[in-house]
Structure formats: structure tokens, C-alpha cells
Amino acid sequence: MSFLKQTLTAALFVVATFTSFYTSAVSDATTQADTQQSATRPNMETLKARYFDAAREGDSAMLSAFYQAGLDVNVADEKGYTALILAAYHGHTDTVNFLISEANANPCQEDNRGNTALMGAIFKGHVSVAKQLVFADCDIDEENEQGQTALMFASLFDRQEIIDTLIDKGANPAHMDKAGNSVADIALSQGNYELAKVLREQNAN
Incomplete structure (x- = not known):
């Protein structure tokens, strides 16, 4: 070579x-x-966890940042809880208002058991939040998987202010759940005889 x-x-x-x-x-x-x-x-699951934490804490500014970044406002966690359901459950009136009025969150969306943001607010006794949600564009007699309505939740926990508002909005006091219980029956089960009497009178009318 x-x-x-x-x-x-x-x-x-x-x-x-x-x-x-x-x-x-x-x-x-x-x-x-x-x-x-x-x-x-951060991966998407981490971001979602932060998003749901912001809803629990009533951090509207953080939720707004997620919304502006394009995150689906109606995304739900493994239990079916949306930001609106969590904010309502924890009594954050301003955050609920932001999610519905500005972020266009769906107030009718149900969790995995069929419960709505309104039902959660009633369960926890957050009257101002519940009254906001009563006037959302949803079926006032929307049922969970047990056939229970928001009025039944209000009857169970003796939320008189909410009961009056729900009935004024058209909630049906004669509704029966899947176990055959009426709204008045639920009040009686809690020893609330006066409320049961009022509900039966309204039902008769």
C-alpha cells in the first residue's frame, strides 16, 4: 500500500x-x-392536582391562570369532582362566581355518584353558594344515582333558607327517591316534624 x-x-x-x-x-x-x-x-396529572387544590382553597387567580392557559374548566378528578364542585363544597362564593360567570364552568355536571355542586353546597351548609347555584341553568330536580334531588339534601340537613328558594324556583316537594322516600319522609327521618308538615302542605297545594 x-x-x-x-x-x-x-x-x-x-x-x-x-x-x-x-x-x-x-x-x-x-x-x-x-x-x-x-x-x-410538570406533567398533566401534576397540573390537574394543582388546579383542584386551587379550587379547594378558593384561589380564583390561580384558576384563572389555568383557564387562560387552556385547561378544560370542566375537567374532573378520579371521583368526578370538578373545580366548581370543589369550590362549592368548600364554600368559596367568589370562586364559584368566577367559574360560572367568567370561565363558563358547567354547574350541572355531576360527580361519579351523580351529585352536583349545588348538592355539595347544601350538604356543607354554604347558603350563599347554594343560592348562587339554584339560579344556574340546570334542572332544579336533577337527581343523583340514588334518585335524590337538591331539595332532598336541603330537607335532610334542615337548610330552611335553601328549601324556600328551591321551592320558589320550582323544585318538586312530591319527588320520591329510588328507595321510595319523599322529601317529607326525609325530614321526618331527622325528627324535623315541622318541616315535614310544611312540605306536605306545599305538596298538597
């Missing part, structure tokens, strides 16, 4: 070896950078 040919062969070997190592190094560096970026970049 001539000296020129030997020199050219050696040069090509060096170039090939350098290219191989360079490509490998670039690939390793890129993989490492991607891994580091993935480690520092």
Missing part, C-alpha cells in the same frame, strides 16, 4: 471514529437534556 493510500485510510478512520463518538456524545447529551427537562416540567 502506498504512503498516500495509507495516509488517506488512516485519515478516514480518524474521521469515522470522531464522527461516531461525536454523534454518540450529542445523542447522550440530548437524552440527558430531555430527561432533565422532563423532570423539571
